[in-house]
Amino acid sequence: MKITILNGDLETKKSDFSDYIEELVKQFQVNNHIVDVFHLKKMELSYCHGCWNCWWKNPGLCSTKDDAEIIFKSYINSDFVIFASPLYVGFTSSSLKKISDRLIVLLHPYIEIRNKESHHTKRYKNYPDFGLLIKEEDDTDKEDIQILNDIYDRFAINFHCEKRYLKSVNLNTEKEIVNASCNI
């Protein structure tokens, strides 16, 4: 399998979370999976400007020239994606959210009715399922987890895929994440 990991850790130096991701990559590789891992805060990544050039000027292409292009390619050509981030004020990091916003480049502007709601149609044939890997804050509670689950379920509807899990580095080993990602 080809796996893309989007690491939204805002700490650019050594951290427990990024150490965990490093070990997770090793575990995937031991199992012969190909992994692209991106530590977003260490990359040159702008936010989505909402220009919609990707929808009506250069269809499918983001006009912001930075490191995002390599992420778009990795994401859409993966079998599985992991959105990984410590929680900051109850949600995944701003770095992860900024690149998530820019993933609209992978959708078509046309609207269709799905789940009795309006959603954008596919641009690509297939979209990878994903898992959400978090590190809880000291005050994270059940309500926060429910909010995260709900919002990433919504993301899955919009991005024509399924959220397969929400797991926490506080509770799950790297091996468990590999198994959950690959359905072993």
Next chain:
Amino acid sequence: MQVVIFNGSPRRKISNTKLLINSFLLGYKKATDTKVPVYYIASFNKKEEMLNAYKNAKVVIIFFPLYTDMMPGIVKEFFEDISKFKNYERKKIGFVVQSGFPEAYQSIFVEKYLEKLAKRLKLNYVGTVIKGGVEGIKIMPAWMTKELFANFTDLGEYFAKNNEFDDKINRKLRKPYRMSKIKRILFSIFSKTGLTNFYWNGNLKRNKAYEKRYNRPYAQK
């Protein structure tokens, strides 16, 4: 400084969000002469000034567009910044979320987060206003946006008088909450004629990009 508005749209001064804020302020000014400063969260060169305005305000209203089911990344960064401030617990905070999708339902999930955020930061939450179907309001004829802007003007006037949102107007703005069965059927019929893509196709053709509309530039397989 009493009330401060933050515009969380990445489009800043050319945003639909700005049009809603303008209408809101029109109503606000009917009730009071107090000036309400508006800051653009995407103006990173004014970040320090913006964070100071947040600290000094007694009431904060944050307007933003729905981006991939949540607040835009720049607004999340703003939340991370203000979460570092301590001893600002008694401040009032409210939100206005607008989306291009017509249904208010698509924004109720971020609403739950915003309520929890206020609780987490020990702020006095005054609610979230939700309005769908906002994309394109800049180019719509005046008769199509008259009611929308009038509602936001009323919302602003009520806020100036009460420091909170009017529930009645908020309920009105949340319509349609979900797409009715009839609208879904009509949409499906119109989509077969291409009528539902009129807005997109017009822009694609104007930019000479219509023939490339199904391009998949990042596909490798």
